[in-house]
Amino acid sequence: MKNPLCTGFENPIGQSRRNFLKSFGMGLGGLALADMIQPALGANAPAMPGMRMFPEFAPKAKRVIYLFQSGGPSQMDLFDHKPRLNKEHGQELPESVRKGQRLTGMSTNQASFPLAGSPFEFSQHGESGATFSELLPHTASVADELCIIKTMYTEAINHGPGVTMMQTGSQFPGRPTFGSWGSYGLGSINENLPAYVVLVTKEGGGQPITSRYWGSGFLPGKHDGVLFTPSKDAVLYLNSPEGVSREGRGKVIKALEELHELQLAQSADPVLENQIAQYEMAYRMQSSVPDVTDMSDEPKSVLKMYGDDVKIPGTYAYNCLMARRLAEKDVRFIQLFHRDWDAHAGLPGAIKTQCKLTDQASAALIKDLKQRGMLEDTLVVWGGEFGRTNYCQGKMTENSFGRDHHPRCFTMWMAGGGTKPGYTHGITDEYCYNIEKDPVHVHDFHATLMHLLGINHEHLTYKYQGRHFRLTDVHGKVIKEILS
Known part of the structure; x- marks a missing residue:
């Protein structure tokens, strides 16, 4: 029975959210997630049915x-x-x-x-x-x-x-x-x-x-x-070193993500999931941060x-x-x-x-x-x-x-x-x-x-x-x- 004080983000069977969705319905859960969840939901998407949302x-x-x-x-x-x-x-x-x-x-x-x-x-x-x-x-x-x-x-x-x-x-x-x-x-x-x-x-x-x-x-x-x-x-x-293009950095992050996904397919690892999320965020921030910090407008x-x-x-x-x-x-x-x-x-x-x-x-x-x-x-x-x-x-x-x-x-x-x-x-x-x-x-x-x-x-x-x-x-x- 789920603890009533639990937020729902901790999976009671020890499986990560990403891994659960990938295995659910022969992987259809992961595909559905990408299509259905809007960015604004962030961490609100529950890992399993019935879990608490904020x-x-x-x-x-x-x-x-x-x-x-x-x-x-x-x-x-x-x-x-x-x-x-x-x-x-x-x-x-x-x-x-x-x-x-x-x-x-x-x-x-x-x-x-x-x-x-x-x-x-x-x-x-x-x-x-x-x-x-x-x-x-x-x-x-x-x-x-x-x-x-x-x-x-x-x-x-x-x-x-x-x-x-x-x-x-x-x-x-x-x-x-x-x-x-x-x-x-x-x-x-x-x-x-x-x-x-x-x-x-x-x-x-x-x-x-x-x-x-x-x-x-x-x-x-x-x-x-x-x-x-x-x-x-x-x-x-945040920014790429000299001689490294944004396109090149994107390819590196993509390759790292693929390697991490292979490891996640074998065993749940919240730390690895966190690293993937951080890589992805850093890449997006390369273009968003200069915009928000430029006060010339x-x-x-x-x-x-x-x-x-x-x-x-x-x-x-x-x-x-x-x-x-x-x-x-x-x-x-x-x-x-x-x-x-x-x-x-x-x-x-x-x-x-x-x-x-x-x-x-x-x-x-x-x-x-x-x-x-x-x-x-x-x-x-x-x-x-x-x-x-x-x-x-x-x-x-x-x-x-x-x-x-x-x-x-x-x-x-x-x-x-x-x-x-x-x-x-x-x-x-x-x-x-x-x-x-x-x-x-x-x-x-x-x-x-x-x-x-x-x-x-x-x-x-x-x-x-x-x-x-x-x-x-x-x-x-x-x-x-x-x-x-």
Whole structure:
């Protein structure tokens, strides 16, 4: 009997999908597959009758653009205005608020925890009346498109585990990332481009961004994120070496495929099937990638909307525009990493710099998608791995201070893709230290993203080492209040 949690992609008799279809009906199954299955179905085609298919219900979002802000943006300096912090600036954080909660090694030895109010002005915007810092004038201009969650929380207290948790649902490396789970469950919409593309801002300090943040873990390797670099060859090792024509490379791939098919006819080998799929995708990408990365056709009005940095390959603005172009080509999951939000000292100056780099382009992406009629079915996500403390870390001066990591509450926002526009979810206490109403755990966040894509997060699983794993582990609930 089939496990009800099984996705259906794991064949219960140990036979690969390709092999099963080839043997079924003296090979007629394979011929029928080529004729019947459209590229848009991707991984949705079930290996055997009765196996689960995704999406399970009508999705609100067709694609996701995740603007990940690595380092931990300070929520009380950007979105979560707390006048009491300014009123009690320099005073000790009451123990009744901190409640002996876990601290990082950077704060453990502090003799005191002086409160640090935000030096920035806040005001309300749009019909929704959402509150934004003066550092985010462009984001504030799209206030009525945003669904703001002020009560995110996580157990992770340091960057590596924190980023890993936000990407994979676990603090421990080795699990599949969100984009990989989506690629596995939903497949690709555009057969000439990967289902999962990654863009990384080329400059910036802070914590390193490593490839495991877009890895497929124990899922087949074809569900890895594909890194697009800001170089002439956007995808490493994609183009043929000098002296090798595209026709010649095509013949080599065809020959390799035939050899692999001969081996598959004798024994099922998922790794070999994955290699065939990767060869085929790489060959198609040789013509599709140059097209999507050539921005010469972008109108000046669009470039102006994203800001001057959009003309510099690898900047945050450039990557935001690239994300929109990839979304237009129906890339399903687009992950943008931007770092250097980690401000243990000199926060006022550092956060100004980061907002200058990201604010205009983030808002431009929302406006650009909306004017093209794409925001309705494109889910845009903005946020980091945790927030910052309300108390000062290190020395506080008249004009400068730092904040440590704070996982107890932080802010993220989403737009489009079935989220409720102009809505703010959750309330934190007067000190922006604890959650008072409507907490949202990382697992709840992931469950909600899956729901918007038409997936019940409890059903998308993969059997590994004798256990059925899923993105949300054994937790998570859909936050219905943020759905439109």
